[in-house]
Amino acid sequence: MPDLMINGTKFTVDTSNDVPLLWVLRDQLHLTGTKYGCGMSLCGSCNVHVDGEIVKACTFPASAAIGREITTIEGIGQTPMGQEVQQAWTEQNVHQCGYCQSGQIMSAVALLNGNPNPSDTDIDIVMFGNLCRCGMYNRIRKAIHSVSES
Amino acid sequence: MTKVPPVSRRSFLKLSAAAGGGMLAAWHIPLTAAENERTAVDGALQPNAFVRITSDNRITIITTAAEIGQGTLTALPMLVAEELDADWSLVQWELASPTREYNNPKTFTQLTAGSVTISSLYKQQREAGAAVKEVLIKAAARRWGVSASSLETELSKVIDPRNKRSATYGELAAEAARISAPRSPTLKRPSEFTIIGKSKVRLDGAGKSNGSAKYGFDVYLPGMLTAVVKRAPKFGARLISFNAADVKASPGVVDVVEIPSGVAVIGTDFWSVYQGREKLRPVWDFSEAAIFSSEDQYARYDTLMDKPGTVRKNTGRVALAQSRADQKLESTFRFPYLAHAPMEPLNVVIDYNGRDCEIWCGTQWPDADHAAAAGVLGLPARRVNFHTMLSGGGFGRRGTMDQDFVREAAHLAKKVKKPLKLVWTREDDIKGGYYRPSAVVRLTGTLNKRGEVTSIMGRIASQSAAIGPLMESFIALIGEDARTAQGIRDIPYDIPNLRAEVHYEKSEVPVNWMRSVANSFNIFALETFIDELAEAAGQDPYQFRRNMLANNRRCRQVLDTVAEAANWSSPAAAGMCRGIALLNSYNSYIAQVVEASLDGDQLNVHRVISAVDCGIAVNPDLVKAQIESGIVFGLSSAMGKISFKDGEVRQNNFHDYPILRINQTPAIETHIIDSDENPGGVGELGVPCVAPALANAMYQATGERIKSLPMFNQNLQIT
Known part of the structure; x- marks a missing residue:
């Protein structure tokens, strides 16, 4: 039973059977902000950070995260950038159903951490991996720009 | 004031039993003064089914339409808050239970579809707010011994301008709870609107930004099992056999159960049942299945x-x-x-113990789902407690004519009799019809x-x-x-x-x-x-x-x-x-x-x-x-x-x-x-x-x- 470091806290979990990180977060730890959308790295609803990098938790083996820093939507608000992005999302009415938005926010925070002033093309390259069935893409773009400008 | 039943099934049923069913009946009819003895509970005011004001000045709007992303949880409270002259910063939402007083007055059901939510509830929700405002004004008039017509309302306060005093709605809630709400309150003219017509930030936005918003998929009960279903690869096919032994030997799998829609693999968690399902090797009878290609269908439609x-x-x-x-x-x-493909795949959490049942589900048609589950389980509706959850999209898929996914969960619960979460994978969704x-x-x-x-x-x-x-x-x-x-x-x-x-x-x-x-x-x-x-x-x-x-x-x-x-x-x-x-x-x-x-x-x-x-x-x-x-x-x-x-x-x-x-x-x-x-x-x-x-x-x-x-x-x- 190895430990995983998630949002700064150590959790003892079962990583056997190649269980993806997503299902450890959800079914073992009930950290439900990270969502299941496709199970094939196609939609980004499950995006989390592992050592600050975007990882699609639905296909990322939990065992590969041992000894690394995992951040989820529940923890990202503890960073100044995470807090700003979450606030921008709320203020711009980015959400509709909101189910994909945890993953969108995790992608946006990683993008802005690496590039505080992303161009539209920079945004496309990173946010391309996140589907929004409600189609709030233009608001996502606007919210990211609003964080750059603030 | 009518007591609002607590959400947990067991305490709810205990209350109902204690009241000999009277509690439940009271809960089913409109909560008006004429029909209910109202006593202030915890200083709360709930003169109708849609508004609750508590002594801490919080205003809860109970929203009757499902939130599938369209903004119901913000727009409906705006209608109520406008006529109530509520302080918008104190307004919060709560999703309604599938009971009759929450039926849409136009459709007589709780189906959220057809773009009718705002148009059909525009008058009802404003009247709900206006009625509560009149009750609060009367309470203040009584307290101060002045005429109601001399009082004004603003930002969740009743104001007595002549005597330069005011009281918050929260302060007046307990007294107001003893006053009958008017049936036809006066509504504002559009030119008087201060909330309607304004671009307010979504009330569900913050929770959806920090991951705390709870969708049906996010419900976890103690000892809850997870189930996935192997459904026929062709519509209309029938199951002949499957390999239960290999699946049951798979780690984490607890049981394999046949239900009308296919074979359910039940286990401790999603990953276990997802892997276990791969070992089912079901054999199907395709004699009554729809065997056709899209080209065939177009050709047939062309001839028509x-x-x-x-x-x-x-x-x-x-x-x-x-x-x-x-x-x-x-x-x-x-x-x-075309497939609706809402981002949150279909899922139902159901806890049936053989006697009564509790369900949590993101759905567009909670009352029909509630009735369908009761029907499958052979229970009177009052023994099924249904919680409408946030939906990760719907687009119609969460409101089918035959309540397919809730019915399926009920069939499964009937056999398993343990708390469980039925999950559709994305592939199940894309291939699953409707x-x-x-x-x-x-x-x-x-x-x-x-x-x-x-x-x-x-x-x-x-x-x-x-x-x-x-x-x-x-x-x-x-x-x-x-x-x-x-x-x-x-x-x-x-x-x-x-x-x-x-x-x-x-x-x-x-x-x-x-x-x-x-x-x-x-x-x-x-x-x-x-x-x-x-x-x-x-x-x-x-x-x-x-x-x-x-x-x-x-x-x-x-x-x-x-x-x-x-x-x-x-x-x-x-x-x-x-x-x-x-x-x-x-x-x-x-x-x-x-x-x-x-x-x-x-x-x-x-x-x-x-x-x-x-x-x-x-x-x-x-x-x-x-x-x-x-x-x-x-x-x-x-x-x-x-x-x-x-x-x-x-x-x-x-x-x-x-x-x-x-x-x-x-x-x-x-x-x-x-x-x-x-x-x-x-x-x-x-x-x-x-x-x-x-x-x-x-x-x-x-x-x-x-x-x-x-x-x-x-x-x-x-x-």
């Missing part, structure tokens, strides 16, 4: 185009107009099945010498989204237009001779309404066909439409507004093509112009401009969000398809059932017409026009009419 169907509209004399026409045009269009039906539509139109349209005849072959013509008519009575001829039978243009016929087709493939229902295909056919007629008449597509709208001021206005915003009177920019389309549905009006450019097989949709008249826009920014959402949904529908080969769905997941991504999304500009008319619907309004407007634009670039969807394929990709 030459045969008369059920008449759904007939004004004037189309045959006579056709015989006298100067020009006659005919076009046939083909539309595939699709937007496929359709073939033929339009025949005639022009006279002056280039005026003298007749339009539409013939549609499709499965009905609402079982059949009888059910379509019944559902139309309660406000949801599930009619297969929708969009053609209610064409907004002045067409002297109009006829719509439908061939209602049957198939083992289950279908259901999808966002904008039959408008999603009929408006594509109609609005591209109108461009064909305009070309035959030698007229500009905008002017041609406008000339047929002499009797429809609001349609004219959106058309004129969008034409002006798009600078239609000037030629399109070099290399750019553009198209226009119009829709009047859901008591709302929209005209759209799409600007695009084509570079080889790469299509770039640059901009979609919309003019929208939805009457009073309760929350203009959320109206805009819905139009943006509809546009992306409409473009996604133009690039995806569910197709069949030998009766099997060929698509699996988002790689072969694509939906639009951020880089493909055009700039979107939405103009809302200022209006004092009662609100219409906007949830579906943005969907139908964007694809035909785009097709009309592409014709300008290619000279080819698009008559078969999806319009994007290997030869044409959207960038």
Whole structure:
């Protein structure tokens, strides 16, 4: 039973059977902000950070995260950038159903951490991996720009 | 004040039993003073089913329509808060239980569909707020011994301007709870609105930003098991056998259970049952299954185009107009099945112990689900406690005519009798049916010498989204237009001779309404066909439409507004093509112009401009969000398809059932017409026009009419 470091806290979990990180977060730890959308790295609803990098938790083996820093939507608000992005999302009415938005926010925070002033093309390259069935893409773009400008 | 039952099943039932059922009955009827003995509990005021004010000054609006993303949890509270003169910063939401007092007054059910939430609840919700305000004013008048008419309200306070004193609603709640609420309170005039018409931030936004918002998928109960179901690979197939032993030996699998829809694998967690299901090796009997290909179906529907169907509209004399026409045009269009594919796959949490049952589910039809589960379990409805959760999208899939996913969960619970979560994978969702039906539509139109349209005849072959013509008519009575001829039978243009016929087709493939229902295909056919007629008449597509709208001021206005915003009177920019389309549905009006450019097989949709008249826009920014959402949904529908080969769905997941991504999304500009008319619907309004407007634009670039969807394929990709 190895430990995983998630949002700064150590959790003892079962990583056997190649269980993806997503299902450890959800079914073992009930950290439900990270969502299941496709199970094939196609939609980004499950995006989390592992050592600050975007990882699609639905296909990322939990065992590969041992000894690394995992951040989820529940923890990202503890960073100044995470807090700003979450606030921008709320203020711009980015959400509709909101189910994909945890993953969108995790992608946006990683993008802005690496590039505080992303161009539209920079945004496309990173946010391309996140589907929004409600189609709030233009608001996502606007919210990211609003964080750059603030 | 009536006690609001606690949410947990056991305590709820204990309370009901203690009250000998009286508690429950009280909960089922409107909570008015005349019918209920009201005693203040914890200083709370709940004079009707929709508003609760607690002594801490918090105002909870109990929302009767499901939140599937459209903004219900913000817009409905805005209606109440406006008339209540509430301090908006103190307002919070709560999703209603599926009990009768929360039925929509127009549809007599809690179905969230048909873009009717705001239009049908506009008066009821405002009256709820206004009634509470009057009660609070009376309470203050009694406290201070002044006349109610001398008092004012503002920001959750009753103010006595003459004596320079005030009391918060929270302070007055306990006293107000002893006063009867008026049945017909006075409502504000639109000019007095301070909340309605303002772009408020979504009340569910913050929770959806930090991951704390709870969807059905996020419910975990102590000792809860997870289940996935292996369903037949062809609709109508029957299970013969499966390999239970291997599955049960799989780590984490607890049981394998046969239910009507297939075989359920039950275990400790999703990953275990997902892997266990792979070992099932089921054997199916396909003798009664639908074995067909999409091409076969189109060919069969094509043959129906030459045969008369059920008449759904007939004004004037189309045959006579056709015989006298100067020009006659005919076009046939083909539309595939489509999957709703909400981001949150279907799921149901159900806890049935053999005696009573508790369910948590993101759904568009909680009362029907509640009744369906009770029916499957053989329980009286009062022994089933149902919690409507946030939905990660719906688009119609969470409101099927037969409550398929809740029924399935109930069948499973009946056998397992343990708390469990039934989960559909994305593949289960894409392959699982309840699709937007496929359709073939033929339009025949005639022009006279002056280039005026003298007749339009539409013939549609499709499965009905609402079982059949009888059910379509019944559902139309309660406000949801599930009619297969929708969009053609209610064409907004002045067409002297109009006829719509439908061939209602049957198939083992289950279908259901999808966002904008039959408008999603009929408006594509109609609005591209109108461009064909305009070309035959030698007229500009905008002017041609406008000339047929002499009797429809609001349609004219959106058309004129969008034409002006798009600078239609000037030629399109070099290399750019553009198209226009119009829709009047859901008591709302929209005209759209799409600007695009084509570079080889790469299509770039640059901009979609919309003019929208939805009457009073309760929350203009959320109206805009819905139009943006509809546009992306409409473009996604133009690039995806569910197709069949030998009766099997060929698509699996988002790689072969694509939906639009951020880089493909055009700039979107939405103009809302200022209006004092009662609100219409906007949830579906943005969907139908964007694809035909785009097709009309592409014709300008290619000279080819698009008559078969999806319009994007290997030869044409959207960038």
